[in-house]
Amino acid sequence: MLSVLLMVSLVSGCGKSSEDGQRPQLVRTQQVGQQALNAEGTYTGTVRGRYETNVSFQVGGRIINRNVQVGDHVNSGDILMSIDPRDVVQQSNQGDAQVAAAKAQLDLAQSNLSRYQQLYAQEAVPAMVLDQYQTAYDSALAQYNQAVAGAATGHNALGYTALVSSASGVISSVSAEVGQVVGAGQTVLTLVQTNELEVEINIPENHLNDVELGKSVQISFWALKGVSVNGTVREISPMAESVSRTYKVRISVPNPPKGMQLGMTASVKCQESSGTNNDGMVLPLSAIYQIDDNPQVWVVDKGSDTVSLKNITFEKIGNNSVRVMGLNVGDIVVTAGVHKLRQGQKVRLAEGNEDD
Incomplete structure (x- = not known):
């Protein structure tokens, strides 16, 4: 009777081991997303007027009238301020x-x-x-x-004792008040012409190659959900700012969307979207599977949950990470345990995987 029980126990144990051996390998992954594709080619900017004029009196004197406030719309010929004549x-x-x-x-x-x-x-x-x-x-x-x-x-x-608006626009700032004595040429307010708006961005000096004069870019607006328009790089500052070390870039908007206003936050995408991650994505070193001089990564097939090797190129950017080029948007890359996998092996994705 004892021998029978032992045999049953052994058979049961063997069946469990066989079942565990058939269970798919658990892996940690990271997905290549559209955001990762254009992360380095997207810059935050502000809607500005192409023509922003610092307005001043041509003669000095004491201001006796101020007829405008910040944000007021004015027309050409309107009297903005006047001084004691x-x-x-x-x-x-x-x-x-x-x-x-x-x-x-x-x-x-x-x-x-x-x-x-x-x-x-x-x-x-x-x-x-x-x-x-x-x-x-x-x-x-x-x-x-x-x-x-x-x-x-x-x-x-x-x-000249009456300061007259030379164009239609919006008063963006006022820097003088009634009773203040100003000199000839001293800025008292800023007039922004609203008939031609554009977007200003700041490009780091190591990414200046992302833009060039006449290049077409894509512009979206934080306040205008789902609105995206095309723009053209009109002007690139020839010199970086001394503090931020960035270059000012002005982008014209030939067909501004409805609701586009001065001061809005804009997102400018300077690189065209495509199916290939030309900018690369950052992966941990543990994701690299290399034989001889051919670096590869394991990519999970979404339909069958099986893995296959994909050739990539990379540039080391840190002690524990690399920037990988050659992946497509949507690729799911195994980031741990790559040396335990084989071609066509079925895997399970661990919870908490990172999506770029």
């Missing part, structure tokens, strides 16, 4: 007075010249004396013309 009026009056004085000196010089021209014709004075009066007249005429030009400048300055 009293000093400018006095300068204009001073110019007119200088013209009158110069005109009196010119009239006197002309009268003297006419008189001495008659005396010279009668041979009453020598030519040297006539030349002196001719020179005096020419000098008076030049001073008169100078005074007239100065007066014209003063009259023009009267029109």
